[in-house]
Amino acid sequence: MTTETAGSVETSDSGPTSTGSRTTMILGIVTLIALGVLVLFGLILSPADENQGEAVRIMYVHVPSATLSYVGCFLTTIGSVVYLWRKSQWWELVAYAGAEVAALFTAFTLVTGMLWGRPTWGVFWVWDARLTSEAMLMLLLLGYLAVRRLAADYEVRAKRAAIVGLLLVPNVFIVRQSVQWWRTLHQTPTLSLSGAEIQGLMLFSLFTGFIAFTLAFIWMVIHRFRVAWLEEQVDAEGLDAAIAERRAEGVIS
């Protein structure tokens, strides 16, 4: 149901005035097919787990989301480093797009993690090392996005955000390490989110989840990148127009 609404959006963006192109249209269609296959296998064909029951189906969307949230962070750090080094706007926009999409997938991870925890552990939230570090990741990403969306000149925003983005991956590592020590020092090793052994159709569903979510991630980053590029063009043009207007005023008076 939900995939269909996404479908009408993703496939109909091939018009001349949009962020779509032939490549992204094909990518969008492939993504939708992959998501359809994921729904088929994840919700219908794959069996329930012996220990987790039906809740194992949440894993097929939760685990890929978590992985891609980290991929997005790496993209942001790489983009920030190249921007600071080469002053390349292209990479700066990649960093921005990566961070925003990463924040989306982090939100998915947190929500699905909590919805998995309720039937499995009986509570929405436990101070599990992975859930906690994912929550910290969300806060770090929100910090980056807050700086990147400042109402200031492009140079100021981009450079300051790049410093924050540069430190994103080191921070994620340190936070993960500290949270892991913190939890393991105090209680028995945390409950693992992934099942002990996943095989057959369950493994295939998880694999499909990875493919479908990776495709969706790429599609989103490309489109978000183009929107960010357009935003900067409009910003710069608005400034140019304002300067031209002022100059014209000067000539008249």
Added chain:
Amino acid sequence: MSNALILAEATGTWPYVAASWALVLGGMGAYALVTVVRGRRLSKKVPSEKRRWS
């Protein structure tokens, strides 16, 4: 007895599964929609030679 309990547990988890999938797929769709709409609105303000992908 124990079978009935397992069954109740199994049906009890489905709402959580459904909610997870709906939120994730719905979230993706909503984000895609917002991005495309923003792109379309901004595209009108930018000359096509600056939109090198189209």
Added chain:
Amino acid sequence: MIMLSDAWLIARKDLKLELRSRVALNQVIPFAILVLVLFAFALDPDRGLLEKATPGLYWVAVLFSGLLAMQRSFSVEAADGVTDALRLSGLAPAGIYLGKTLSVAVQLLVLEVLLGVGVAVLYGTSITGWLLLIATIVVATAAISTAGTLFGVVAAGLRVRETLLPLLLLPVLAPVLIGSTRAFEAALSGTPSEGWPWVGLMSVFAAVYVVAGIFGFGPLMEES
């Protein structure tokens, strides 16, 4: 070498400014003590909760009052075009960074000593494991001031800086809060061997931020 002498210059300037304006003395330190008193109001002092929670309360108090000191350290630079003057001064950006870090660290140390006395007196915490306590205070101060200075500059000169700095800094400092609290707990409970890994983790944190600050400060200073 020039970098270090520049750092010394900046640190001396900042500290002299703090000594003369007495903002830290008249506002930040009373605020820190106020936080300690508020914790006593919030948690029942009769049930021994305060003593048990001392490490956590202490470091939360340090973070919040340290945040005030850091805000202050950069609002000093934002006024009257001082930023431009700093840029024109020809001081090495890395030196400016290290200098500001040093002055923030000195202020934090003063704050931490006072809060330590406050905790011992107000919460009745008996203090043991001196070596680990001092090591923790040194590396945690280094970590907080290196990260705080870098993000302080990221937020400096913006209208939203008062709200932006906590949002940027507090999640980043979460490992330092965890680490320093656990290390203090280990020291106070007489099992210092559990605390040393945390000292190591915080040293790595501080090292990462020193490197990032030295290289990142140049681009940040030349902007706008």
